[in-house]
Amino acid sequence: MLLKNHLIEVFKQASLENNFLLKENVVLKWVHRFGIDSLNDLLIHSSLQKENQREEENQEQISLINEMHEENQEQISLIDEVHEENQEQIKLELSKTFENNEETKWESDELETASNNEISYKNQKSNNINQFTETPKLPLPYIKNLRKWINNDKKAS
Numbered sequence: 001m002l003l004k005n006h007l008i009e010v011f012k013q014a015s016l017e018n019n020f021l022l023k024e025n026v027v028l029k030w031v032h033r034f035g036i037d038s039l040n041d042l043l044i045h046s047s048l049q050k051e052n053q054r055e056e057e058n059q060e061q062i063s064l065i066n067e068m069h070e071e072n073q074e075q076i077s078l079i080d081e082v083h084e085e086n087q088e089q090i091k092l093e094l095s096k097t098f099e100n101n102e103e104t105k106w107e108s109d110e111l112e113t114a115s116n117n118e119i120s121y122k123n124q125k126s127n128n129i130n131q132f133t134e135t136p137k138l139p140l141p142y143i144k145n146l147r148k149w150i151n152n153d154k155k156a157s
Helices: 002-017 020-034 036-135 143-156
Strands: none
Touching: 002 020, 002 036, 020 036
C-alpha cells in the first residue's frame, strides 16, 4: 500500500506542475507493478484528489469573497453615514440661505415702498405745479373778425 500511495502522490504533484515526463514515468511504474487493469485506480484517486483540492480552493475563494463583501458592506454603511451628515449640513445651509433671502426681500420691499412713496409724492407735487402753471388758451375770433382783432391788438400794444 505504501507504494500505491506514494505513486498517487507523485502523480498528483506531477499533474499540478504539468510535468508530463514524470506523469508518464509514474504510469509506467504503476502498470509494471500493479497491471494495466488497475490503472483506473491511479487516475480515479488523482482525479478525486484534484476534485477535493478544487473544492478546497473554491471554499477559500468563497470565504475571501464573503470577507470582501463584509468589508464592502462596512464601507457602504460609512458612506451612508457621511451622506446623511452631508444632507443635514445642506439642510442647515439652505435654511440659513432662506432666512437671509427673506431678510433681504423684506429690506428690498421696504426700500421699494419708500421709493414708490417718494415717486408718487413727486408726481403729486408736479401735478399740483402743472395745475397752477397752465393758463387756459383763449379761443380765436371768427375769421371775419380776425382782421379787426389783429388791428385792435396792434393798436393796444
